[in-house]
Amino acid sequence: xxxxxxxxxxxxxxxxxxxxxxxxxxxxxxxxxxxxxxxxxxxxxxxxxxxxxxxxxxxxxxxxxxxxxxxxxxxxxxxxxxxxxxxxxxxxxxxxxxxxxxxxxxxxxxxxxxxxxxxxxxxxxxxxxxxxxxxxxxxxxxxxxxxxxxxxxxxxxxxxxxxxxxxxxxxxxxxxxxxxxxxxxxxxxxxxxxxxxxxxxxxxxxxxxxxxxxxxxxxxxxxxxxxxxxxxxxxxxxxxxxxxxxxxxxxxxxxxxxxxxxxxxxxxxxxxxxxxxxxxxxxxxxxxxxxxxxxxxxxxxxxxxxxxxxxxx
Amino acid sequence: xxxxxxxxxxxxxxxxxxxxxxxxxxxxxxxxxxxxxxxxxxxxxxxxxxxxxxxxxxxxxxxxxxxxxxxxxxxxxxxxxxxxxxxxxxxxxxxxxxxxxxxxxxxxxxxxxxxxxxxxxxxxxxxxxxxxxxxxxxxxxxxxxxxxxxxxxxxxxxxxxxxxxxxxxxxxxxxxxxxxxxxxxxxxxxxxxxxxxxxxxxxxxxxxxxxxxxxxxxxxxxxxxxxxxxxxxxxxxxxxxxxxxxxxxxxxx
Numbered sequence: 001x002x003x004x005x006x007x008x009x010x011x012x013x014x015x016x017x018x019x020x021x022x023x024x025x026x027x028x029x030x031x032x033x034x035x036x037x038x039x040x041x042x043x044x045x046x047x048x049x050x051x052x053x054x055x056x057x058x059x060x061x062x063x064x065x066x067x068x069x070x071x072x073x074x075x076x077x078x079x080x081x082x083x084x085x086x087x088x089x090x091x092x093x094x095x096x097x098x099x100x101x102x103x104x105x106x107x108x109x110x111x112x113x114x115x116x117x118x119x120x121x122x123x124x125x126x127x128x129x130x131x132x133x134x135x136x137x138x139x140x141x142x143x144x145x146x147x148x149x150x151x152x153x154x155x156x157x158x159x160x161x162x163x164x165x166x167x168x169x170x171x172x173x174x175x176x177x178x179x180x181x182x183x184x185x186x187x188x189x190x191x192x193x194x195x196x197x198x199x200x201x202x203x204x205x206x207x208x209x210x211x212x213x214x215x216x217x218x219x220x221x222x223x224x225x226x227x228x229x230x231x232x233x234x235x236x237x238x239x240x241x242x243x244x245x246x247x248x249x250x251x252x253x254x255x256x257x258x259x260x261x262x263x264x265x266x267x268x269x270x271x272x273x274x275x276x277x278x279x280x281x282x283x284x285x286x287x288x289x290x291x292x293x294x295x296x297x298x299x300x301x302x303x304x305x306x307x308x309x310x311x312x313x
Numbered sequence: 314x315x316x317x318x319x320x321x322x323x324x325x326x327x328x329x330x331x332x333x334x335x336x337x338x339x340x341x342x343x344x345x346x347x348x349x350x351x352x353x354x355x356x357x358x359x360x361x362x363x364x365x366x367x368x369x370x371x372x373x374x375x376x377x378x379x380x381x382x383x384x385x386x387x388x389x390x391x392x393x394x395x396x397x398x399x400x401x402x403x404x405x406x407x408x409x410x411x412x413x414x415x416x417x418x419x420x421x422x423x424x425x426x427x428x429x430x431x432x433x434x435x436x437x438x439x440x441x442x443x444x445x446x447x448x449x450x451x452x453x454x455x456x457x458x459x460x461x462x463x464x465x466x467x468x469x470x471x472x473x474x475x476x477x478x479x480x481x482x483x484x485x486x487x488x489x490x491x492x493x494x495x496x497x498x499x500x501x502x503x504x505x506x507x508x509x510x511x512x513x514x515x516x517x518x519x520x521x522x523x524x525x526x527x528x529x530x531x532x533x534x535x536x537x538x539x540x541x542x543x544x545x546x547x548x549x550x551x552x553x554x555x556x557x558x559x560x561x562x563x564x565x566x
Contacts, residue, residue: 001436061432062431062450063428063429063430063431063446063449063450063451064428064429065429067409067427067429070429071408071431072408073408073410074407074408074410076315076316077315077316077317077404077405077406078405078406078407078408079406081408081409084408132433135402136402136436136437137402137437137439137513137514138436138437138438206512210509210510210511210512211439211509211510212331212375212377212389212391212509212521213331213507213508213509213523214379214389214507214524217379218379218380218381218382219377219378219379220378221375221376221377222376222377222378222388223376225338225373225374225393226370226373227366228364228365228366229365229367230367230370230373230444231367231435231445232435232444235432235435235436235445236435236436236441304436304439305439305510305513306440309375309391309393309440310375311377
């Protein structure tokens with residue numbers, strides 16, 4: 001699949017944003033983070049900003065961005081429509097929660113419900129994003145629950161990296177985030193490896209003959225219907241050299257999994273503040289670079305069954 | 314509404330005979346000709362007379378080689394277009410309601426005034442039936458010539474899709490596949506019409522008639538043909554004068 005920059009930016013930016021919107025209320029409710037005004041400003045405003053940036057970026061690739069409002073109408077059947085609705089609905093509790101935290105500097109009493117609703121809405125939106133891809137049967141690599149698990153876990157992991165970095169900058173020792181960081185990094189490692197393993201298997205089980213009504217037959221493409229690439233090939237026939245895919249997977253493992261493991265899990269027990277805060281900032285940037293590469297691979301490596309018609313293995 | 318109808322009154326579609334198709338591209342050309350002025354007009358072209366030519370087409374004809382374990386191979390000409398699936402994911406994934414399946418006849422269409430050009434429907438289609446128009450910013454697809462088949466301005470015999478009308482070998486058939494008594498349904502059952510990629514679960518309406526088995530005496534395998542081309546003359550069966558001539562010429566050579 002063609003890895004469109006706008007979609008990569010949208011899914012990674014909104015993943016980070018919703019990850020923060022899930023984690024910050026959780027940490028505040030459990031007393032891991034104090035409800036201090038400037039901490040809230042530095043965490044919640046960028047989270048909402050990333051989500052808004054992501055939503056705007058997702059409209060860049062539309063043929064008719066001015067009609068984007070229509071995309072909210074088909075929530076009964078379309079995951080993309082549900083994603084749009086969920087994204088907009090999520091602003092309501094998130095803004096109420098941000099108001100309570102930043103303006104009133106409390107999340108006690110009824111305000112805590114804004115926190116619970118923010119967590120729910122953010123998780124729901126992440127789920128709908130993942131389901132857009134998971135529901136596409138012609139892209140066998142995506143049609144698995146590992147896709148959903150990956151989007152949720154990586155959103156939370158990258159969100160946690162930002163929360164840890166910001167909290168460290170405010171002088172809160174990152175040791176308090178070690179356990180969730182370890183759990184999320186290990187989960188991400190298991191999920192991505194399972195996803196990559198299944199990706200190969202899912203494709204090899206497809207019968208090229210059945211694409212032309214001759215199941216089981218040995219079919220070789222002799223001539224294409226066109227001499228230059230058409231829309232189908234440009235959009236769905238994106239090819240990536242295998243050796244590069246392997247290199248990029250290694251890079252993803254190092255950046256997306258290695259960086260948080262070292263900077264968020266191990267270093268807080270070894271390096272003292274304030275050096276630790278700087279290293280965590282660096283680790284967070286590396287993690288974010290990792291998720292962009294992961295997302296690029298998610299698209300570029302995924303093969304669409306229509307490529308069978310063009311004899312593309 | 315992008316929810317699919319539970320049932321359509323008719324299931325209009327195409328039956329394509331892969332045994333008869335010669336890959337002449339006439340259906341492709343007439344499709345473009347009609348539809349660039351039809352319901353989804355225009356079918357825009359990019360760089361039409363130079364390098365990197367591209368454009369919107371509803372119908373594309375591929376050519377394949379189908380080979381058997383015995384080393385025999387045949388040419389398969391394969392027209393590819395929208396199959397107007399019963400379980401059309403291109404419809405259900407559409408976030409705006411632009412993509413829809415008609416309850417009256419099962420034709421899958423795009424309302425170009427509602428389409429936002431998100432391209433998700435083209436991702437959802439295993440058959441590559443939808444093509445994006447970069448100039449119009451909307452998705453386009455086969456309409457089954459909805460503007461021909463009900464068109465009272467045309468003579469009755471012309472009220473069929475342009476591709477069917479133009480096919481010089483009669484490889485393309487149009488009709489109601491929901492009616493078991495229709496000629497097209499009978500054709501499907503007589504010739505074991507196939508669904509494309511049935512494992513996707515889209516339940517395509519269009520069917521493809523497989524190539525007939527080759528007559529055994531013409532099979533390359535029975536002639537023990539090798540990869541290298543050889544003259545077909547086999548004089549082993551000659552008798553009398555022919556045998557004498559054959560032998561004489563063989564010695565003189």
